Amino acid sequence: MNIKIFDSLKGQLVDFKPIQKDKVTMYVCGPTIYNYVHVGNARPMIVFDAFRRFLEYSGYKVVMVQNFTDIDDKLINKANEDGTTIDVIANRFINEYYRDALKLGVRSANFHPKTTDYVPQIIEFIKTLIEKGYAYEAKNHDVYFNVRKFKKYGELSHRKVDDMRAGSRIEVNSDKKDPLDFTLWKTSKKGEPFWDSPWGKGRPGWHIECSVMSTELLGDTFDIHAGGNDLIFPHHENERAQSLAKTGKEFANYWMHNGMIKSSGDKMSKSIGNIWLVRELLENFDADTVKFFILSKHYRAPLEFSEEGLISQNKSVVRIKETLKKVEEKYDNYVPNINCSKNMKEIIEEANKYLSDDFNTPRVIAMIFDLSKELNKAINDNEEKKILEIYHLIKNNLGPILGLFEVPENSSGGENIVDFLIQEHIQIRNQARENKDFDTADKIRDDLSKKGIILKDTPDGTEYSIKNKQ
Numbered sequence: 001m002n003i004k005i006f007d008s009l010k011g012q013l014v015d016f017k018p019i020q021k022d023k024v025t026m027y028v029c030g031p032t033i034y035n036y037v038h039v040g041n042a043r044p045m046i047v048f049d050a051f052r053r054f055l056e057y058s059g060y061k062v063v064m065v066q067n068f069t070d071i072d073d074k075l076i077n078k079a080n081e082d083g084t085t086i087d088v089i090a091n092r093f094i095n096e097y098y099r100d101a102l103k104l105g106v107r108s109a110n111f112h113p114k115t116t117d118y119v120p121q122i123i124e125f126i127k128t129l130i131e132k133g134y135a136y137e138a139k140n141h142d143v144y145f146n147v148r149k150f151k152k153y154g155e156l157s158h159r160k161v162d163d164m165r166a167g168s169r170i171e172v173n174s175d176k177k178d179p180l181d182f183t184l185w186k187t188s189k190k191g192e193p194f195w196d197s198p199w200g201k202g203r204p205g206w207h208i209e210c211s212v213m214s215t216e217l218l219g220d221t222f223d224i225h226a227g228g229n230d231l232i233f234p235h236h237e238n239e240r241a242q243s244l245a246k247t248g249k250e251f252a253n254y255w256m257h258n259g260m261i262k263s264s265g266d267k268m269s270k271s272i273g274n275i276w277l278v279r280e281l282l283e284n285f286d287a288d289t290v291k292f293f294i295l296s297k298h299y300r301a302p303l304e305f306s307e308e309g310l311i312s313q314n315k316s317v318v319r320i321k322e323t324l325k326k327v328e329e330k331y332d333n334y335v336p337n338i339n340c341s342k343n344m345k346e347i348i349e350e351a352n353k354y355l356s357d358d359f360n361t362p363r364v365i366a367m368i369f370d371l372s373k374e375l376n377k378a379i380n381d382n383e384e385k386k387i388l389e390i391y392h393l394i395k396n397n398l399g400p401i402l403g404l405f406e407v408p409e410n411s412s413g414g415e416n417i418v419d420f421l422i423q424e425h426i427q428i429r430n431q432a433r434e435n436k437d438f439d440t441a442d443k444i445r446d447d448l449s450k451k452g453i454i455l456k457d458t459p460d461g462t463e464y465s466i467k468n469k470q
C-alpha cells in the first residue's frame with residue numbers, strides 16, 4: 001500500500017518513497033539527559049517506535065537512530081548542583097531512560113549515539129563549513145554558522161529570513177555578523193567541560209551534534225528525520241542548514257513532527273517544570289494505558305495531559321485486556337492459531353489504509369475498541385470461530401503494529417492502580433471534610449466500605465484496609 005506522510009518541509013501530505021526500495025533510514029531527536037523522561041518526551045518515543053513497527057509490518061527493514069544530548073548548559077548546571085561531572089549525570093539518566101523505555105515497551109533504536117562520543121567528527125564537520133565559507137570564527141573564538149550565505153534558510157520552518165531578522169535583537173557584545181547566525185562551537189567558560197579544537201578549548205553547539213551523528217550513521221542523505229514540533233525552529237532548521245551547506249545534498253527526504261503534550265495549557269517541559277514523569281505514571285498505570293492515551297490522538301495534534309484522561313483510558317484498556325484474558329483462559333493460555341479469513345484480511349487492510357494515511361493511529365485504536373466489544377459478544381454467544389478471529393486480529397495483528405499488549409502485566413501497574421485510586425478517594429474526602437461538606441465525606445467512606453475498603457482516620461492521616469479482597 002502506498003504510504004503517505006505529512007512532510008513538514010513541503011507542508012503537505014506526500015507519498016513516502018525511501019531511498020532504497022526495502023529499507024528506511026530514520027533519525028529521531030532524543031532527550032537531553034539531565035532528568036528522567038516525562039510524558040512529553042514519551043510521545044515521540046511511543047509514536048516513532050509505533051511508526052517504525054508499522055514500516056516493518058509493511059515490509060521495510062528500518063534502521064533507526066535516536067541520540068542522547070549529553071553536553072549542554074542544563075547538564076552542566078545539574079552536574080554543578082549535584083557536585084559531580086556531566087558524564088556521571090549523563091550515564092545515570094541514560095540508564096534511567098532505558099529503564100523507562102523498557103517498562104513502556106518502547107524498543108531501543110538500532111543506535112543511540114551520544115554527543116560527546118562524536119566530538120572529533122563534529123570538529124571536522126565545522127572545519128569543512130569554515131573552508132566552504134558557511135561558518136566563521138569570531139573574535140571570542142566561538143564559531144558561528146553564516147546564515148546570510150545559506151540561501152535556503154527558513155524553508156523548513158516556513159519563515160522568511162528578513163522577518164526573522166527584523167524580529168531579532170542584536171545581543172550585547174555579540175561577535176556575530178548577523179543576529180540570525182547560530183553557534184557551532186562555543187568557547188568554554190572557566191570550570192566548564194572542554195575539548196581542544198582549532199578554535200581553542202570549547203564544546204559543540206546544540207544543533208551540530210544531530211547533523212553529525214545522523215550523517216555519520218545513516219549517510220549524507222537519509223529518509224526520515226523526526227522529533228517534536230518544538231524542534232522545527234531553530235533546531236531542525238539549523239541542522240538542515242549545516243548539513244546541506246556541508247554536503248550540497250538534501251539532508252533528510254522527509255521531516256515528521258509530533259505535536260506537543262501540554263500540561264495546564266503549556267508545553268510539558270523540564271525547563272517549565274510542569275512535568276509528569278513516565279516512571280510516576282507507570283507506578284499507577286500499565287504501559288498499554290499510556291500508549292493508548294498517546295496513540296488515541298493523531299500524532300501531529302496537540303494533546304492535553306490529564307490524570308482524568310488517563311484514568312478513563314485505563315478503564316477501557318483494562319476492559320480490552322480482560323476480554324483477551326478470558327479467551328486465553330478459555331484455551332488454557334494456548335489460543336489455537338487460525339487461517340486468515342476474508343473478514344480478517346479486510347480488517348487488517350482497513351487498519352493499513354488508516355496507518356498509510358499519515359499514520360492515523362486514532363482510527364486503528366477505535367477499531368481495536370470495536371473489535372474488543374465484538375469479542376465480548378462472541379464470548380457470550382460462544383461463537384468459536386469469531387472468538388479466535390478477533391483475538392488474533394487484536395493480539396497478533398493490530399496490537400503489534402502499534403506495539404500494544406506486549407509488556408507483561410506484572411512489570412507495572414497492577415496492585416498500584418488500586419492503591420492510586422483509593423488514595424485519590426481519600427484526598428477528595430479530606431478536601432470535603434476541610435470544606436465541612438461532611439455529607440460527601442461520609443458518602444465516600446460508606447461507598448468505599450460497601451466495596452470492602454475500610455478507611456481509618458489516624459493522627460497521621462487516613463489509612464485504609466481491604467476486606468474481602470477479590
Ligand SMILES: Nc1ncnc2c1ncn2[C@@H]1O[C@H](COP(=O)(O)OP(=O)(O)OP(=O)(O)O)[C@@H](O)[C@H]1O
Pocket residue numbers: 029030031032033039040041042043044074226227228229230231258259260261262267268269270271272
Ligand atoms: N511536551 C512535549 N510533547 C511532545 N514532545 C516533546 C515534549 N517535550 C519534549 N518533546 C520531545 O522530546 C524529545 C526530547 O526533548 P528534550 O529533552 O529537549 O525535552 P524538553 O522537556 O523540551 O527539554 P527542555 O525543557 O530542557 O527544553 C524531542 O523530540 C522533543 O521534541
Ligand SMILES: [Zn+2]
Pocket residue numbers: 028029030210235
Ligand atoms: Zn536533534
